[in-house]
Amino acid sequence: MISHEPIIWNDSYLTGIERIDEQHKVLVSTLNEANARLSLNVTRDLLEKITRDLLSYALYHFETEETLMQEYDYAHLASEEEARHRQEHRSFSQQIVTLRDGLRDGRLISREELLSFLNNWLVNHILSTDKRLGEYLKQHMPAQDD
Ligand SMILES: [Fe+2]
Numbered sequence: 001m002i003s004h005e006p007i008i009w010n011d012s013y014l015t016g017i018e019r020i021d022e023q024h025k026v027l028v029s030t031l032n033e034a035n036a037r038l039s040l041n042v043t044r045d046l047l048e049k050i051t052r053d054l055l056s057y058a059l060y061h062f063e064t065e066e067t068l069m070q071e072y073d074y075a076h077l078a079s080e081e082e083a084r085h086r087q088e089h090r091s092f093s094q095q096i097v098t099l100r101d102g103l104r105d106g107r108l109i110s111r112e113e114l115l116s117f118l119n120n121w122l123v124n125h126i127l128s129t130d131k132r133l134g135e136y137l138k139q140h141m142p143a144q145d146d
Contacts, residue, residue, distance in 0.1 A: 002123045004115035006032040013126050015134025017068070017141075023061045024126055030054055031118050038111035047114070048103050054118070055096045062089040065133065072140045074133070085129050092121055 007028050014021050034050045066086060069075065074082040095117075099109060 002116070002119045004035070004112040004119065006035050007119055007123065013123070015126070015130050016138050017134050020065060020068075020130065020134065023064060024122075024130070026057065027061065027122055030057060031115065031122065034118075035111070035115050038114070042108065042111055044103055044106075044108060047108060048100065051096055051100050051103070055093065055100070058089075058096070059093060062093070065089075065130070068137060068141075069133065072137055074136060077140075078136060081132060085133060088125055088129055092125070 009025060009028055013024060013028075015024070030053070034054070037046060037050070066089070069082055069085070074085075099114075102109070
């Protein structure tokens, strides 16, 4: 279980696919930056900005992974895993949208609650789902392509 404390990047998070790993590092920095900003003050404006920027980068990142899945035929060769992976992305995005709807209705979330959710989701997703995709891509994509 990951806490709401900042994530310290380590090599066990690497999927071996450079494009994905670079984006994961950006996501980790984004969460750590949000963490630092929220430790000073938690306002609705700040929570809205943080969740908007995060959602926008997460969608871009999911698109990168899903394009690679498509390019290298993940759906055909690992169809259940591919569907489950996409579903995890959809479910994360939906949870952020729900959280943002709540903010708009005046329901704030604490720094601890928000960061525990985000850190846990990201680290667990990287360590299991994304690493399985990484293993697959390492076997199926030419090395110079990543
Ligand atoms: Fe993913």
